[in-house]
Amino acid sequence: MQILYFAWVRQKVGLGQEALDLPADVADVAGLIRFLSARSPGHAAAFAQAKQIRAAVNQEFCAPDHPVRNGDEVAFFPPVTGG
Amino acid sequence: MARILVQEACFDVAAEQALLAEGRVDVGGIAAFTGLCRADDGISALVLEHYPGMTERALEKIVAEAEARWPLTGCTVIHRVGRILPGEPIVLVLAASRHRSAALEACAFLIDWLKTGAPFWKREEFSDGRERWVEARASDDAATARWAG
Numbered sequence: 001m002q003i004l005y006f007a008w009v010r011q012k013v014g015l016g017q018e019a020l021d022l023p024a025d026v027a028d029v030a031g032l033i034r035f036l037s038a039r040s041p042g043h044a045a046a047f048a049q050a051k052q053i054r055a056a057v058n059q060e061f062c063a064p065d066h067p068v069r070n071g072d073e074v075a076f077f078p079p080v081t082g083g
Numbered sequence: 084m085a086r087i088l089v090q091e092a093c094f095d096v097a098a099e100q101a102l103l104a105e106g107r108v109d110v111g112g113i114a115a116f117t118g119l120c121r122a123d124d125g126i127s128a129l130v131l132e133h134y135p136g137m138t139e140r141a142l143e144k145i146v147a148e149a150e151a152r153w154p155l156t157g158c159t160v161i162h163r164v165g166r167i168l169p170g171e172p173i174v175l176v177l178a179a180s181r182h183r184s185a186a187l188e189a190c191a192f193l194i195d196w197l198k199t200g201a202p203f204w205k206r207e208e209f210s211d212g213r214e215r216w217v218e219a220r221a222s223d224d225a226a227t228a229r230w231a232g
Contacts, residue, residue, distance in 0.1 A: 007132055007204035008216045056202070059137035075134060075202075079219030082131070082162060082203025083118055083174055083194060 001070050003036065005046070006077035009053065012046035022070040029055045030064035032074060052078055085146045085158040089138050091165040094175050103157040103179040110156050112183040114190035116176045122169035126207040129217075131164040131173065134202035138162075141201040149178065149193050153185040160193060162203065192230050199227040 004017045026035050033055075037047040047053060056075045057066050068074055086102065088094075096117060104110050120129050142160055149158060159177040167173055174197065178189035205217040 004134070006134055006202065007206070056134070056137055059134070059140050061200075075137070077134070077202065078204065078216065080199065080202050081205045081217040081219055082133070082201050083198035083223075 001068070002073045003032075004073065004075040006075065008078055009046045009076050012042055014040075014042045022068065022072075027067060028064065029057065029062060029066045029068055029074070032068050033064070033076070036076075046076070054079055084155075085143075085150070085160070087139065087142045087146060087159075088161045089133060089135075089142070089164060090161065091163060093163070093172060094161045096172075096175060099159050099161065099175060099177060103159065103177055107156070109181060110179045111181045112186045113177055113179040114183070114186040116174075116190050116194045117172050118174040118194070120167045120169050120171050120173055124207070125209065126169065127210045128169075128208045129167045129173070130206040130208060130214075131162075131167060132204045132206065133162075133164050137202050142197070145193060145196045145200055148196070149189045152192070153178070153180060153189040155180050155185065155189055158189065158193070160197065162197070162201070164203070166208075195223075195226040195230060198223045 001022050002019055005013045010016055023035055026032050033047050037044050054077055055062055057068060058073050100113055103113050146158055155178055157179040161175040163173050176190050176193045178186045180186040207215045
């Protein structure tokens with residue numbers, strides 16, 4: 001699956017995107033965040049403030065309990081500030 | 084029908100407005116909102132980042148919602164990305180309709196929704212090299228919420 005990071009989440013992780021195989025025990029966005037947080041100190045720092053993290057699965061905004069599957073495009077970012 | 088653009092280049096408000104009336108005589112009014120880059124706290128530039136692909140999808144959904152709510156004859160949303168200097172335009176929303184109320188309401192709806200429903204992020208740059216990500220504002224969520232239901 002493809003994981004994308006934007007804005008300060010991207011800066012803290014140190015990557016714009018990465019490909020990975022979804023672990024069998026990860027079922028939803030919240031689980032994916034827990035898994036990703038353990039990948040590096042940068043990931044841990046990016047996800048430390050859980051309330052400041054928003055997610056999109058296959059380019060649709062979604063809640064932490066949204067299911068994720070291998071093959072999904074999942075993006076993590078701060079609350080949007082366009083306009 | 085709608086014209087939706089995400090681009091680094093600046094836009095020409097008059098030319099965009101003319102496009103909405105070109106070749107037709109049923110347009111009674113075009114409401115326009117242009118968002119500009121303020122020099123808050125002495126920033127030297129704003130850098131706009133977005134999520135290519137999702138941004139366009141999100142804008143299309145917001146425009147489709149406006150078209151479902153109001154009888155628009157046309158609609159334009161142009162959002163710039165990249166480095167924007169104080170005083171420069173960031174975003175343009177145009178809504179055209181037979182009558183002003185639909186045009187004005189749709190224009191306000193579009194800019195309110197765009198601020199909370201499309202994946203753009205602003206980073207402020209200062210002349211001394213500092214940078215700061217703009218934080219989302221509760222007032223923007225409240226502005227969007229007034230259109231619920």
